[in-house]
Amino acid sequence: MAGNYTPDDVTLLASIRADILSRSDGYQEGARFLLAEYGPERLGWHKLTTWERYKDHPVQLESHRSDAEYATRFIEDVVARRVRFGEVLAEASAPPTAKDWSLGRCVCAAINVLKESHGEEHHDCKAKAILLMAVMLWDAGAHMRHPIFNLFGPWGATATGDIESISRWAAASILSDEAELRRWMDTVRMAWAALQAPTSRGQSAQNLPDRNDESKPWIELENAAKQQVRIHQEQVAIASFLEVEQQNTAEQQRLRDWIRQDHLDYDQRVALMQSDHRWATLKERWKANPSFEQNADVAGEIHALHREYSIPDEPRINSSDRLLWWLKRQRNVYFDAAPEKFNEGAPSYLAEPNRKARDFALEIRAARRGAPPLPAPLNDALAEWQSLYDWCLTADSSSTPDATHSTDFVFVRWFGTEYTFAKGVQSSAIEALWKEWQKTGLGLHQDSIRQHVDDERDDFRMDVAFRNHPAFGTMIQRCGDGRYRLVAPEKGNRAAGAQSPLPPKKKSQIRGNHV
Structure with a gap:
């Protein structure tokens, strides 16, 4: 099984496979789409077109000559070297043939293009192609279940997990990266949802068996038996998967306990966190989701991961930045606790926070789980905020950089x-x-x-x-x-000449809790 499929992924893919097996005729247009767009003939035509375009280009010709010279550099006999030089040059300059394209390359090309469909609208034909490819990637023995899964031959890992050739390795490992697998599964979910929508099933619905047709009772019995077998197989597969996940979770917990005992220094903890597949997944989700709400959820998970590995969230914020950051956090606390005060006309610096404070607002708002209790009456807090805010602006504009x-x-x-x-x-x-x-x-x-x-x-x-x-x-x-x-x-x-990073403390000065 390629990649780290979650239990939800397994359940979804099992449902897709059952749907394809129950009404394979409805997915034929998806199979035709795969062969037409990514079959050997289509990819070979693209390769031949590219070769025709650049075969006489000076850079291409010089590249072929360099390859031939490199291949014959150790042949001392002049005649033999000249003959071999001509053979290598002719081979490098020859047009591509069908034998240059394996079925594994077709699969890799199809996956690379289809996984970029994330966020696009799926028409039925393309959605079915994505679902077929998803099952072929997930189920190594899919080609033995139904001919529709044998479009590209018995590629991928075998039932025992063996890898028989380079083409099999390429097809099975292209989604081994966790971030790529998450993006691919998002695409699969969109395609599955598109086929479930009423507007998307018009063409496919006519391929469904007629459940009211009493002239074919054996079809109902056969389908019911197959469905029971599939349900049992999926239950066994899911149970096995969850057992492995439970073992992995126990190992991760032991590792976290070991980290908390301070056996690792800061750099080792950072390196260990960055090797965690969850860290790569969160970074990819942050880049892929521009909206505030989605990034807020990701920021909260990032904070949780930092706490798990005992890593400070902001290790390099200077004094003025940190004070503005705390100020913005307190603004969010009071806004959640008493939003009506801001509707009455709050100071502009609260409604539109300073640029430096705004940079950290997203992470703070995401990491907070409910508004903490108010540390001071609202009116007194607003007055002290104003003095702290003025000091921050003065310190940033007048002091030299640290x-x-x-x-x-x-x-x-x-x-x-x-x-x-x-x-x-x-x-x-x-x-x-x-x-x-x-x-x-x-x-x-x-x-x-x-x-x-x-x-x-x-x-x-x-x-x-x-x-x-x-x-x-x-x-x-x-x-x-x-x-x-x-x-x-x-x-x-710090040196005596360095400027104090914080203003004089007041008894009533607000102090937030670092998240």
């Missing part, structure tokens, strides 16, 4: 402390670490730093390059075996 650097990274001001680095190895290493710090807040292995500094230097080591440098161990810190990162100093350890 971290700056010269163009060549020779001079760096790091949270109130100035450092000077030698031009070349040191400045290049700082540039690589700085870019990674801005992008992810994480670090780099010294092999990656070496490639940025000089990929031909096999003896590069960070502790040697920055020996006795005051930034090594303060600004630059180890974060594992051979890994380094830029680390901002704690608030109490």
Whole structure:
């Protein structure tokens, strides 16, 4: 079974397979669509057309000559090399033939195009083609159940899970990526829903057997028997699948308990989370769903995944950004608790929050599960919000950035402390670490730093390059075996000349709860 099918996926695919087997004639137009659009003749025609277009192009001709020269570079005899050169050149320049196209390639081409139908309107013909392909991908033995599943031959994994050829491997593994599989299953669900709609079944309904036709009672009995067999088979398959999922869930729980015991440092936890297929799925869902509501749900799941792996959600927000972020969170709390106050005419900065605060509003609103109790009366809170908001704007406009650097990274001001680095190895290493710090807040292995500094230097080591440098161990810190990162100093350890990141505290100052 290719990919990580969920129990809902298995139930859906089993229903689709049962529907196809019960009325295969209704799916013939989908089978014809697959063969017409992605059969060997159609794909071969496309390949031949492309070859005709570029066969005399100078770049193509030079590429064929380069291939022939490379293939004959070790033949010392001049005559033999010339003969072999001509053979290779003729073979590379020859037009494509039908034997160049396997059934597995046809399957891969069909899947690649059909899975991009996500979000498009499905007409009956295309929807049936998608459902046929979905069952063929999921059920390795589908081609033995009915001839309609044998369109592209016995491709995919065998019933025992064996892989017999490259074409089988390509067809069975194209949806092994979890994000691609989720996108494909979304497409399958849309196609299935389109066929279930009354407007979409007009053509297919006439292929259904007439249940009121008493002249063919044996059809009813045969279909009922087949249905019982299919139900039993699906129940066995689902039970087996759920048993495996339960074992995997237990393993994941043991892994989470191990993580919570602080056996892993920050970078190891991040790497482990990024290897989780749920993380890749959430990122793909975030890109694919532009609407606020859908992204809000995804953001909530991202926060839950961060908490599961003990990873802070915002590890690199500076002081002013963080205060605006808390301010926006409290605005959402009060808006949920007393929306009528905002209808009466709230201050503009509450109705239209600052740009920096708005950047984090989506994640905060998604991660909140119900409005917390009010920490202070609404009127007092609004007054204190105004003072905090004014201070944030003043601090952002008047203070210098906490971290700056010269163009060549020779001079760096790091949270109130100035450092000077030698031009070349040191400045290049700082540039690589700085870019990674801005992008992810994480670090780099010294092999990656070496490639940025000089990929031909096999003896590069960070502790040697920055020996006795005051930034090594303060600004630059180890974060594992051979890994380094830029680390901002704690608030109490920053240089005396650095500006205080927070305003004077008040007794009544609001403090939100970090989500």
